Amino acid sequence: MLGSFIFLVFMFTTFKPKIRIIGKIAKGPLERNGKATVPEGGVDEWYWFKVVNMNSFFKVHDLKFSLFIMEPHYSGGKNVMFDSIELKKSDMPFLKSLSTLLGKNENDEFACRIRTSVDLEELMGRDKSIRLQVVAKHQLSGLTSYFTKDFNIDDIEEGNFVSGFWGFIKSKGNNRRDRRL
Numbered sequence: 001m002l003g004s005f006i007f008l009v010f011m012f013t014t015f016k017p018k019i020r021i022i023g024k025i026a027k028g029p030l031e032r033n034g035k036a037t038v039p040e041g042g043v044d045e046w047y048w049f050k051v052v053n054m055n056s057f058f059k060v061h062d063l064k065f066s067l068f069i070m071e072p073h074y075s076g077g078k079n080v081m082f083d084s085i086e087l088k089k090s091d092m093p094f095l096k097s098l099s100t101l102l103g104k105n106e107n108d109e110f111a112c113r114i115r116t117s118v119d120l121e122e123l124m125g126r127d128k129s130i131r132l133q134v135v136a137k138h139q140l141s142g143l144t145s146y147f148t149k150d151f152n153i154d155d156i157e158e159g160n161f162v163s164g165f166w167g168f169i170k171s172k173g174n175n176r177r178d179r180r181l
Contacts, residue, residue, distance in 0.1 A: 015141035017060045019134050021149035022050040022167035025120065025156045026113075046088075046115040047156070049132050052165045053095040053110045060136040062144075063092040065114050068131045069123055070150070085123070085130070088115050095136075098165065108163050124153045 026048040049067075053060050067085040072078060096109040120130060130151040137144045159171030 011141060015138055016143045017136040017138045017145045018054040019136050019147045020052045020054045021132055021147055024167055024169055025151055026161050026169045027156050027158050028160045046117055047120045048113050048115050050113050050161045051134055056098050058097050058139040059094045061094045061139060062137045064135040065090050066133040070129045070131055085116055085118050111165055113161055121153060121156060
């Protein structure tokens with residue numbers, strides 16, 4: 001009985017998705033082959049979020065992304081109202097494990113960037129915030145976990161995310177690497 005309990009605790013702590021949502025929002029164009037392009041719909045500025053599978057050996061499957069605007073609502077106490085914000089793509093079949101990094105995978109398939117064309121700066125102002133929610137399933141155990149990250153207007157930076165599992169944003173004319181994740 002004790003052995004079964006220890007095994008379950010081990011399974012639930014070891015074989016679950018490990019997702020990292022980078023704590024910044026990049027504001028920039030869609031780039032293809034290093035050049036800014038204007039995709040269908042004529043949107044030239046996107047707000048980008050970066051998600052990384054931090055699991056060393058296992059993929060995560062069935063990723064679902066949701067983005068919300070959170071507005072404080074005071075009625076005898078502090079409540080929060082949530083409204084959905086449309087994402088360009090709200091699901092993904094899988095992210096590879098970080099071990100692909102050791103194989104020098106040039107496509108960084110352990111990370112993804114998701115985007116919205118909604119003007120988040122105009123939407124947020126100073127009193128609202130954004131919440132990104134990610135739901136993912138572990139490849140081996142099938143356990144599902146969800147992850148959330150809240151953002152405010154100060155988390156938005158001009159530029160594009162640098163490739164890899166880092167949260168650096170590279171802006172035009174500024175190659176500094178900001179370590180604030």
